[in-house]
Structure formats: structure tokens, C-alpha cells
Amino acid sequence: MSGPVIEVSGLRRRYGDFVAVDGVSFDVGEGEVFALLGTNGAGKTTTIEILEGYLRPSEGTARVFGQDPAGRAAPRARMGLVLQESGLFGDLSAAETVAAWRRFTSGARPVAEALELVGLSGQAGTRVKRMSGGERRKLDIALATLGRPDLLFLDEPTTGLDAGSRRRVRDLVRDLAADGMTVLLTTHYLEEAQELAGRVAIMDRGRIVTQGTMSEVLGRGSGRVAFELPDGLPDGLPDGLPDGLPDGASPEGLPVGERDTLTVTGRRCVILTAEPESVAHAVLGWAQARGLRLSGLDVRQATLEEVFLDIADHTPDHTPDHTPDHTPGDAADDTASRTAGAHGQEARR
Amino acid sequence: MTAYTLAHFRLTQTLFWRTPIAVGAALFFPVLFGGLMPLMVPGGSRSGAPVAVSIMTGVIVMGIATLGFMTLVESFVMRRQLLILKRLRGTELPDLAIFGGEILTVLSVGLLQLALIVGLARAAHGITLPANPALLVVTVLLGIAVFAAMAVAVSGRVPAQGATVVVSLPFLLLAIGLSGFAYPVAAFPEWLRTVSSFLPFGRIAEGVSTAYLGRDYVGHTGPGLPARVGVLEGFVVMWPGWLVLAAWLVLALLAAKRWFKWEPRRG
Numbered sequence: 201m202s203g204p205v206i207e208v209s210g211l212r213r214r215y216g217d218f219v220a221v222d223g224v225s226f227d228v229g230e231g232e233v234f235a236l237l238g239t240n241g242a243g244k245t246t247t248i249e250i251l252e253g254y255l256r257p258s259e260g261t262a263r264v265f266g267q268d269p270a271g272r273a274a275p276r277a278r279m280g281l282v283l284q285e286s287g288l289f290g291d292l293s294a295a296e297t298v299a300a301w302r303r304f305t306s307g308a309r310p311v312a313e314a315l316e317l318v319g320l321s322g323q324a325g326t327r328v329k330r331m332s333g334g335e336r337r338k339l340d341i342a343l344a345t346l347g348r349p350d351l352l353f354l355d356e357p358t359t360g361l362d363a364g365s366r367r368r369v370r371d372l373v374r375d376l377a378a379d380g381m382t383v384l385l386t387t388h389y390l391e392e393a394q395e396l397a398g399r400v401a402i403m404d405r406g407r408i409v410t411q412g413t414m415s416e417v418l419g420r421g422s423g424r425v426a427f428e429l430p431d432g433l434p435d436g437l438p439d440g441l442p443d444g445l446p447d448g449a450s451p452e453g454l455p456v457g458e459r460d461t462l463t464v465t466g467r468r469c470v471i472l473t474a475e476p477e478s479v480a481h482a483v484l485g486w487a488q489a490r491g492l493r494l495s496g497l498d499v500r501q502a503t504l505e506e507v508f509l510d511i512a513d514h515t516p517d518h519t520p521d522h523t524p525d526h527t528p529g530d531a532a533d534d535t536a537s538r539t540a541g542a543h544g545q546e547a548r549r
Numbered sequence: 550m551t552a553y554t555l556a557h558f559r560l561t562q563t564l565f566w567r568t569p570i571a572v573g574a575a576l577f578f579p580v581l582f583g584g585l586m587p588l589m590v591p592g593g594s595r596s597g598a599p600v601a602v603s604i605m606t607g608v609i610v611m612g613i614a615t616l617g618f619m620t621l622v623e624s625f626v627m628r629r630q631l632l633i634l635k636r637l638r639g640t641e642l643p644d645l646a647i648f649g650g651e652i653l654t655v656l657s658v659g660l661l662q663l664a665l666i667v668g669l670a671r672a673a674h675g676i677t678l679p680a681n682p683a684l685l686v687v688t689v690l691l692g693i694a695v696f697a698a699m700a701v702a703v704s705g706r707v708p709a710q711g712a713t714v715v716v717s718l719p720f721l722l723l724a725i726g727l728s729g730f731a732y733p734v735a736a737f738p739e740w741l742r743t744v745s746s747f748l749p750f751g752r753i754a755e756g757v758s759t760a761y762l763g764r765d766y767v768g769h770t771g772p773g774l775p776a777r778v779g780v781l782e783g784f785v786v787m788w789p790g791w792l793v794l795a796a797w798l799v800l801a802l803l804a805a806k807r808w809f810k811w812e813p814r815r816g
Contacts, residue, residue: 251640253639254638254812276639277639277641281636281637281639283635284634285632286632286635286636286639287631287632287633287635287636288629288633288636289560289564289633291564291567291568292563292564294569296563300556300559300560300563303556303559303560304552304553304556304557304640304642304646305640305641306641306642343769344593348601459688462653507652508599
């Protein structure tokens with residue numbers, strides 16, 4: 201097949217005065233898994249809903265298989281949609297739901313195969329209203345992939361799921377992608393994009409601030425190693441730790457590299473680095489060599505939010521008063537690499 | 550297109566029978582009213598029709614108003630608010646098949662409802678079977694289609710599931726009041742008869758009476774028996790009714806095009 205599966209060029213979508221998507225361009229090739237990353241309100245859902253045909257762009261073009269996705273010629277049979285939120289008929293069982301969908305899905309898999317694919321064979325007879333969130337998500341995916349589509353849209357497929365369900369959904373998406381399905385994914389979870397996507401685009405305030413392969417994008421951000429020095433050491437500058445921004449490894453062997461940043465607040469030390477694991481190892485070695493016991497050791501991969509803040513700082517038209525959209529009362533599910541706010545209520549029609 | 554509509558019809562049909570409130574409203578209430586009301590009202594005749602027939606006519610109009618309008622408004626509002634319509638729209642189903650499947654379901658249940666009421670009228674009240682069954686079926690199906698189109702339009706203006714009663718209740722009161730169920734049309738004041746002649750409720754009731762008794766009840770208000778009409782003639786004398794129903798169908802479809810919402814209303 202020639203040409204990209206998805207082509208987006210200069211896409212804008214306004215809601216009154218609010219610009220939800222502000223000049224976005226990207227392509228997704230056949231068989232590629234492409235992730236749109238961003239906080240709530242970044243414009244991910246608006247972008248994906250334009251590609252799904254639910255919304256029309258205010259400006260610019262969006263093409264799916266070379267067609268206008270909101271037009272009559274949109275190749276619905278080649279597209280599978282997992283919406284961020286959507287309802288099912290609570291009074292139907294999983295098998296009945298799939299059977300009903302088969303009647304209007306071209307080239308549909310048999311019911312048993314569709315349920316087997318997502319690991320719902322054991323719940324075939326369970327009514328949807330008695331299913332857990334994770335089981336419903338699997339059913340969403342079973343319905344979206346029922347007709348073996350060439351292109352699968354996944355809008356935050358794992359938001360709101362517990363860790364085990366998130367893992368199963370990711371495994372499933374990886375298997376589908378391995379079979380050659382083109383996937384456009386939006387997510388808050390950096391590790392999800394990292395695990396699944398070949399290429400990512402990070403959106404912030406309606407724009408793509410960076411896109412490329414995962415390692416290209418992550419190279420811009422940093423991980424974080426934090427620890428507390430033991431009592432007995434003087435506050436402030438601990439013995440043997442270099443002050444301010446060190447250049448190169450410190451004389452004591454603390455590998456704070458040129459591009460890493462060390463901040464010391466009281467006994468708390470925070471090192472921002474692109475390679476948190478190796479820095480953590482070195483810090484432990486450094487401490488052991490001095491007979492120090494470190495407490496509160498915290499090693500994290502870069503969070504999406506940190507990557508964002510970093511990117512925002514380097515964006516020419518960065519507005520200083522911008523803060524990411526924190527949703528209060530967010531379910532506490534704690535993955536390190538996740539941005540605040542799980543209830544992806546992006547602006548909709 | 551047809552295959553998609555039939556596919557959605559099978560789905561909505563299954564769901565209808567699994568919704569006890571919808572089944573009760575469509576089949577149990579008409580049987581309850583139709584079974585009891587003629588026993589509570591003194592006999593005699595209204596505008597040349599036996600009172601029991603007038604009452605059963607009213608029960609038929611109420612039945613299709615409940616099924617065609619109330620059930621569908623509820624169904625569309627609920628499925629929109631639960632984001633089920635949004636999901637269905639993302640499938641291969643064309644928009645028209647989504648409406649078509651739902652409407653075929655109420656039409657098919659409407660035929661069953663009609664058969665139940667006619668059977669009850671015969672068995673419980675000894676009312677002779679309709680003289681013009683074809684006219685009865687056509688009137689009832691067209692009536693359901695008009696009410697269903699109104700339901701599609703109005704559902705777009707109903708903000709949330711709990712709010713459907715605000716439109717359903719007035720609709721049901723109009724159906725009860727203007728069909729001659731509660732009060733004889735002949736006793737309406739002149740202005741109300743004029744208003745009613747432009748609304749579907751009384752027109753459907755005229756078609757039902759004409760079909761039941763084989764006499765021209767279209768616009769008939771006097772005490773005497775109207776003239777006998779044959780099967781085809783029955784369709785002909787109903788022309789003002791067809792006109793009013795067609796006008797409402799077109800109006801409702803235009804309003805539906807403008808008002809219908811696929812995704813939840815906010816605020």
C-alpha cells in the first residue's frame with residue numbers, strides 16, 4: 201500500500217474562543233504504532249475524534265486512508281475505535297454483545313475467537329452490567345477489533361484501570377500491533393507509549409511540541425534520583441558533595457554528569473539525570489564507600505510532566521503562567537511516569 | 550443499508566424485551582386500561598359510536614403514543630447519555646440504520662400491541678372485530694411513525710434521563726384528552742376541535758374509529774350514525790388525516806435533523 205494511513209496537516213479546532221487543537225501535523229504509516237501523549241486538555245482527544253470522524257476540523261486537513269474521516273466515503277469497515285468513554289448495553293452478556301456487533305461488522309471474527317483474543321472467554325455469559333472496568337475495556341477492544349481492522353484508534357485505553365488490567369490491555373495491544381495493525385494511541389502514561397509505540401508526539405496546549413521516536417523524545421527529559429543524607433552530617437552542603445552544578449564526576453566518584461543537575465535542600469538531595477538507574481547505582485556506591493546510610497531513596501524515570509515542563513521551558517512562545525491541568529480528587533494510582541489528572545475530560549463539542 | 554437496519558432492529562428488539570418498564574408500558578398498561586375502563590363508564594353512544602368503542606379507540610391512541618413517543622424518547626436520551634449512540638456511530642452502521650432499527654422495533658411491538666387490544670375488545674367487551682383491518686393497521690403504523698419521528702427530534706432537547714417526564718407527561722395528556730378516551734370529541738368547545746383537527750392525536754382516533762366501525766368518522770361530531778364506507782373508501786375519506794399526519798411527519802423529521810444529538814448534552 202502506498203502513502204500514510206493517517207495524514208494530518210495544519211489541523212485546528214476551535215470551540216468559540218478556545219483553540220483545542222492549534223496547527224497539528226503528523227503522519228502515521230502502515231503498521232506503525234503512533235502515540236499522542238499529553239496532559240488533560242492538551243488536545244489529544246479532539247485530534248483523535250477528528251480522525252475518527254466525530255468532529256470536523258476548523259482548519260487544516262485530516263485524512264484516513266486518503267479519505268475525509270467525517271465524510272460518507274470514510275472506510276468505517278477498516279477502522280476500529282476504542283473511545284475514551286463509551287457505553288455498552290448492560291443487559292446483554294459479553295457473547296450477546298459480540299454476536300450483535302457481528303451482524304453489522306464486515307469480515308467479523310467468530311464470537312468465541314473475539315472473546316478468546318481479549319481473554320474474556322470465561323465471562324462470555326456474564327452480563328455487561330456485572331463486569332469490572334477492566335473486563336469492559338477488554339470487551340471494548342474485542343468489539344473494536346472484531347472486523348480485523350487495518351487501523352485501530354485507542355483513546356486512553358488504560359485510564360482508570362488497575363495495574364493488572366493495564367498490563368493485560370497493553371499486552372493485547374502489543375500483540376495486535378505485532379500482527380501488523382496500524383495503531384493510533386493517546387495516553388497519559390509515558391511507559392505505555394514507551395512500551396507500545398514506535399513514534400510519539402507530545403501535545404501541549406493544542407500543539408505538538410515534540411515528535412519522534414521514544415528515545416529521541418525522552419532524551420529531552422530527565423529521570424530523577426532523590427535521597428536523604430543521614431543525621432549527623434551538617435545541614436546544607438554534605439561532606440564530600442560538590443556544591444552547585446558540578447562539571448563531570450565529582451572527585452569522590454559521585455557521577456553527576458555534565459548534563460545532570462544536583463539540588464540540595466537541607467539533607468535532601470535530588471539529581472535530575474537522563475539515566476537514573478546508573479546514577480542511583482553510583483550514588484549507592486558513593487555512600488557505601490563513606491559508610492553513609494541513605495534514607496528515602498527514590499529512583500524514577502522521567503515523568504511526562506517533567507518532560508513537559510522541560511519542553512515548555514524551551515518552547516519559544518512559552519507562557520510563564522501556564523501550569524499543567526491538575527484534576528483534584530484524582531484516583532490515587534500512583535505510577536511514577538504519569539501526569540496529574542486521570543479523568544480525561546478534554547474539550548468536546 | 551437494509552442489512553444494517555435489520556441488524557440494528559434485531560439488537561434493539563432484544564433490548565426492548567429485556568426492559569421490563571418498556572414492555573409494561575407498551576403491553577400491560579393498554580390491557581389494564583382497555584380491560585377496566587369500559588366496565589367503569591356507563592354504556593350508550595358517543596357521536597354515533599358505542600362508548601366502549603370510543604374508549605378502546607382512545608386506548609389504541611394512548612398505546613401508540615406511549616410506545617412511539619415515550620419509549621423512544623427514553624431510549625434515545627438514555628443511549629445518548631450513556632455514550633452508546635456515540636459508540637454505535639463509530640461502527641459500520643449508517644446513521645439512518647440506527648434510527649431505522651429503533652423505529653422498526655416500536656413498529657413491530659406496535660402491531661403486537663394492536664392485536665392485543667383488538668383481541669381484548671372482542672373477548673372482554675364483545676366488540677366486533679374491525680370492519681377495515683387494513684385501514685386500522687395503516688393508521689396505527691403511520692401514527693407510530695409520526696410519534697417516533699417526534700421522539701427522535703424531542704430527545705435532542707431533553708438534557709438528561711430524569712427529564713424525559715417533562716415531555717412525556719404533556720404528550721400522554723394530549724393523547725388521552727384529544728383521542729376521545731376521557732371526553733367525547735363532540736363535546737369539545739369549537740376552538741378546541743379546531744386546534745385538535747391540526748394535531749395527530751384526534752386524526753389517528755378518527756382513522757381507528759372509521760376502521761373499527763366501517764363508517765366515516767372523519768370530522769364527524771353529530772349524534773347520528775355516519776355513512777358506511779368500504780375498505781378503499783375508508784382510506785379516501787381519511788384524506789384530511791393523512792394530510793395532517795404527513796405534515797407532522799415532515800415537520801418532525803426537519804426538527805429531528807436540527808435537534809437530534811448523538812453525544813451527551815452538557816450542563
